[in-house]
Amino acid sequence: MIKLKELRTQKGLTQRALAEKIDVKNYTIGKWEQGIVEPSISDLVAMADFFECSIDYLIGREDDLGVIIVGADKDADNMEIINYFSKLSPERKKTAKSILRDMFIANDSN
Numbered sequence: 001m002i003k004l005k006e007l008r009t010q011k012g013l014t015q016r017a018l019a020e021k022i023d024v025k026n027y028t029i030g031k032w033e034q035g036i037v038e039p040s041i042s043d044l045v046a047m048a049d050f051f052e053c054s055i056d057y058l059i060g061r062e063d064d065l066g067v068i069i070v071g072a073d074k075d076a077d078n079m080e081i082i083n084y085f086s087k088l089s090p091e092r093k094k095t096a097k098s099i100l101r102d103m104f105i106a107n108d109s110n
Contacts, residue, residue, distance in 0.1 A: 002060030005033045007051045022046040063090075 008018050008029070015029035024043060031037040039047070044055045056062040085096060 003053075003058050004029070004047065007047075007053070007058075008033075011051075018050075022050055 008015070011018075013021070015033070016026040019026040019029050022043065023046070028037070028039075032039050044058060048055045048058055051058070054062060085093065088096060
């Protein structure tokens with residue numbers, strides 16, 4: 001796992017602590033980090049949820065953390081916006097984030 005050790009150490013977690021958080025055996029994290037064993041899809045989902053990133057980020061397919069939608073936030077409007085956003089270039093994502101931040105600030109001050 002390309003990003004696992006990086007994300008784990010950023011959170012200040014030992015392999016054992018992360019294993020407890022995502023409900024796997026403590027030696028499993030080490031095997032993943034060393035590339036000895038590949039995690040299952042359900043383990044990837046658990047890690048992505050814990051680290052609040054996309055699975056693609058975890059496995060090194062994207063540089064951006066991605067967007068995680070959990071539970072009730074999966075309404076159609078949000079999903080449509082996220083779908084459009086995910087297809088933007090990195091530069092256009094920066095622009096879109098800036099515009100949304102400005103809109104949020106303007107809305108919050110009213």
